[in-house]
Amino acid sequence: MKIALxxxxxxxxxxxxxxxxxxxxxxxxxxxxxxxKGQTCCGQPMTNSGCFDEAKNxxxxxxxxxxxxxCDAIVCPAASCLVAAKENFHEFxxxxxxxxxxxxxxxxxxxxxxxxxxxxxxxxxxxxxSMQMSCHGIRMLNLATPTEQMGKQRFNKVEAVLGNIAGLxxxxxxxxDECCGFGGTFAVDEGAVSAxxxxxxxxxxxxxxxxxxxxxxxxxxxxxxxxxxRQKLPIETRHIAQIINDAL
Amino acid sequence: MTELYTAxxxxxxxxKADIFCRDETRVDWHSKALWALREKRDRAAGxxxxxxxxxxxxxxxxxxxxSHLAQYLEQFEQQxxxxxxxxxxxxxxxxHNEIVxxxxxKHKVKKLVKSKSMLTEECHMNPYLERHGIEVVDTDLGxxxxxxxxMPPSHIVVPAIHMKKEEVGELFHQQLxxxxxxxxxxxxxxxxxxxxxxKFLTADAAMTGVNMAIADQGAxxxxxxxxxxxxxxxxxxxxxxxxxxDKVVPDMDSVGVLLRTLARNATGxxxxxxxxxxxxxxxxxxxxxxxxxNGRTEMMKDKILxxxxxxxxxxxxxxxxxxxxxSGGYSYNxxxxxxxxxxxxxxxxxxxxxxxxxxxxxxxxxxCPTMVPLDKIIAHHxxxxxxxxxxxxxxxxxxxxxxxxxxNETLMNTSMSAARLALRVLPGSLLKPFSGAWGKxxxxxxxxxxxxxxxxxxxxxx
Ligand code: SF4
Numbered sequence: 001m002k003i004a005l006x007x008x009x010x011x012x013x014x015x016x017x018x019x020x021x022x023x024x025x026x027x028x029x030x031x032x033x034x035x036x037k038g039q040t041c042c043g044q045p046m047t048n049s050g051c052f053d054e055a056k057n058x059x060x061x062x063x064x065x066x067x068x069x070x071c072d073a074i075v076c077p078a079a080s081c082l083v084a085a086k087e088n089f090h091e092f093x094x095x096x097x098x099x100x101x102x103x104x105x106x107x108x109x110x111x112x113x114x115x116x117x118x119x120x121x122x123x124x125x126x127x128x129x130s131m132q133m134s135c136h137g138i139r140m141l142n143l144a145t146p147t148e149q150m151g152k153q154r155f156n157k158v159e160a161v162l163g164n165i166a167g168l169x170x171x172x173x174x175x176x177d178e179c180c181g182f183g184g185t186f187a188v189d190e191g192a193v194s195a196x197x198x199x200x201x202x203x204x205x206x207x208x209x210x211x212x213x214x215x216x217x218x219x220x221x222x223x224x225x226x227x228x229x230r231q232k233l234p235i236e237t238r239h240i241a242q243i244i245n246d247a248l
Numbered sequence: 249m250t251e252l253y254t255a256x257x258x259x260x261x262x263x264k265a266d267i268f269c270r271d272e273t274r275v276d277w278h279s280k281a282l283w284a285l286r287e288k289r290d291r292a293a294g295x296x297x298x299x300x301x302x303x304x305x306x307x308x309x310x311x312x313x314x315s316h317l318a319q320y321l322e323q324f325e326q327q328x329x330x331x332x333x334x335x336x337x338x339x340x341x342x343x344h345n346e347i348v349x350x351x352x353x354k355h356k357v358k359k360l361v362k363s364k365s366m367l368t369e370e371c372h373m374n375p376y377l378e379r380h381g382i383e384v385v386d387t388d389l390g391x392x393x394x395x396x397x398x399m400p401p402s403h404i405v406v407p408a409i410h411m412k413k414e415e416v417g418e419l420f421h422q423q424l425x426x427x428x429x430x431x432x433x434x435x436x437x438x439x440x441x442x443x444x445x446x447k448f449l450t451a452d453a454a455m456t457g458v459n460m461a462i463a464d465q466g467a468x469x470x471x472x473x474x475x476x477x478x479x480x481x482x483x484x485x486x487x488x489x490x491x492x493x494d495k496v497v498p499d500m501d502s503v504g505v506l507l508r509t510l511a512r513n514a515t516g517x518x519x520x521x522x523x524x525x526x527x528x529x530x531x532x533x534x535x536x537x538x539x540x541x542n543g544r545t546e547m548m549k550d551k552i553l554x555x556x557x558x559x560x561x562x563x564x565x566x567x568x569x570x571x572x573x574x575s576g577g578y579s580y581n582x583x584x585x586x587x588x589x590x591x592x593x594x595x596x597x598x599x600x601x602x603x604x605x606x607x608x609x610x611x612x613x614x615x616c617p618t619m620v621p622l623d624k625i626i627a628h629h630x631x632x633x634x635x636x637x638x639x640x641x642x643x644x645x646x647x648x649x650x651x652x653x654x655x656n657e658t659l660m661n662t663s664m665s666a667a668r669l670a671l672r673v674l675p676g677s678l679l680k681p682f683s684g685a686w687g688k689x690x691x692x693x694x695x696x697x698x699x700x701x702x703x704x705x706x707x708x709x710x
Pocket of ligand 1: 563618620
């Protein structure tokens with residue numbers, strides 16, 4: 001397939017290794033990958049604060065970067081940014097062209113589960129990993145059934161994608177899908193509560209004895225990383241793209 | 249942190265939460281006690297194969313009732329009247345309190361026993377009646393504890409959850425004369441029981457809240473675990489029940505749906521110990537129902553906010569909320585804390601900060617038995633505050649700058665590469681003071697050498 005990468009500003013600036021792993025793994029899977037120029041912020045920091053006027057320019061610029069780009073799918077390795085981009089594109093541009101872009105947007109796990117599943121992994125990854133089930137991915141993108149929801153029909157796309165990697169042991173922290181406390185500007189507006197949530201989450205991950213905290217949302221991973229190093233916990237963060245890339 | 253205080257002296261949520269968080273052992277204890285309720289809820293809800301269907305039904309029947317509200321309220325009034333119940337209408341808190349006082353004054357009531365009612369808290373009825381010389385005794389154990397401690401509720405179902413049993417022991421020792429240093433819950437409960445028994449026997453009137461008002465029956469439902477509502481309503485000849493207009497449901501089938509989810513979602517019980525239906529006064533007695541609007545009709549005008557009126561006050565969203573559990577019930581600047589407190593209280597908050605006491609994680613929305621879209625409502629409140637130019641935490645000043653910065657690729661690229669360089673070469677001790685709340689609690693990120701965009705230009709550009 002022909003894939004356009006959507007690399008949110010945080011990943012582009014602070015976690016390029018996540019973007020490189022995403023690009024590489026998609027290429028290894030035989031896809032043709034492009035990185036359209038002119039990508040800006042999805043507007044989430046502003047719309048999350050209720051400031052829609054302030055978000056409009058950057059959202060529309062980002063949308064423009066994808067309009068008319070020849071591709072089958074637009075893939076993003078950040079669940080929360082993807083949700084925001086979808087919502088904000090919809091909010092600010094009702095055109096057919098915008099709708100075409102929106103309908104091609106996929107978060108990486110979603111893409112590898114629903115659209116182009118991985119047939120076989122090439123290499124084992126011998127590690128115990130503790131999954132970071134970030135809120136927006138599970139409760140807004142339906143990457144997994146949230147713990148609040150009852151009933152027999154349960155699914156977990158993240159585990160379904162990673163589950164076939166030989167040697168990988170997947171575990172979960174206590175209070176599996178409780179928020180890590182990042183929440184964008186919440187991390188600074190509500191510093192004390194945010195930090196306490198982050199500390200509890202980091203400790204719950206470390207208590208599993210896993211080597212890595214693995215997640216699909218870079219912003220949560222960045223928050224946990226800052227927390228883990230402050231607490232000097234024996235665990236490190238990794239993005240699912242990095243684990244998958246190692247296994248291909 | 250800017251704008252800590254408002255002119256009226258109230259403080260922003262973050263400030264109160266910061267103080268609450270200083271005692272970490274207490275935060276852990278508080279968070280754990282409430283999470284235990286969430287776990288009980290999960291087990292109770294999970295034991296019903298039809299749980300998600302019940303939520304959907306609950307949501308739909310509430311939406312249906314709210315969109316035919318006038319019709320159902322009038323039907324309820326008619327049925328009440330034919331059952332010999334007196335019905336009063338109050339447009340706001342003041343009117344509610346006046347009506348209640350009027351009824352009590354007419355009967356020369358000196359002592360009123362009351363059971364669970366968040367509405368009377370919302371209307372600040374106790375202080376009003378006390379000013380008029382009427383003693384009000386809250387009879388639920390939790391409510392009685394906070395009344396003795398002279399505090400408002402910190403939770404809508406377990407109002408004294410913030411107090412440890414040792415603190416309750418000390419309070420009872422001072423107020424009820426229990427043994428000093430005694431904190432055994434059974435001993436304390438017995439003492440409260442004996443104390444309340446005397447109040448029940450000497451009360452002139454009883455008042456309760458209303459969990460549901462059944463339109464086609466002219467009856468109301470009150471749910472308690474302690475039987476105190478029944479004890480109150482059945483002893484004195486005069487009984488009063490206050491309800492918000494949102495409490496009406498069409499019929500017994502609707503009650504059946506909501507009763508199946510209410511207690512399960514609140515405490516994990518299949519049903520509360522007492523689910524009492526009142527449909528008329530006792531012989532020779534009087535029964536009054538006071539129907540209160542107090543801002544609810546106004547809320548219905550906004551499609552998104554209107555859905556908060558589906559709430560049945562189970563408290564489930566508070567128990568699951570990671571912020572509420574770590575900031576406590578007194579940090580919200582409103583009688584009702586937690587997600588539903590933000591939903592219905594944001595407009596009363598003059599610090600404008602409570603819509604931001606939330607990470608938008610969405611857990612509450614999935615927990616809610618009537619599917620109140622709490623995270624959407626909270627996000628909507630942020631937008632309303634922004635549109636009204638009433639943003640907290642200095643956002644009104646810096647958000648336009650962020651917007652311009654983010655939309656400007658060149659500016660963003662140059663300044664971010666400068667920031668990355670600074671993060672790499674400067675010592676943390678020099679940077680942390682400038683990184684605000686981030687660096688206070690967390691290590692600063694390890695900065696990469698270049699952005700992905702420049703890596704891509706070097707490695708993939710053709
Ligand atoms: S909003 Fe929903 S979960 Fe929260 S108290 Fe109301 S009914 Fe319960």
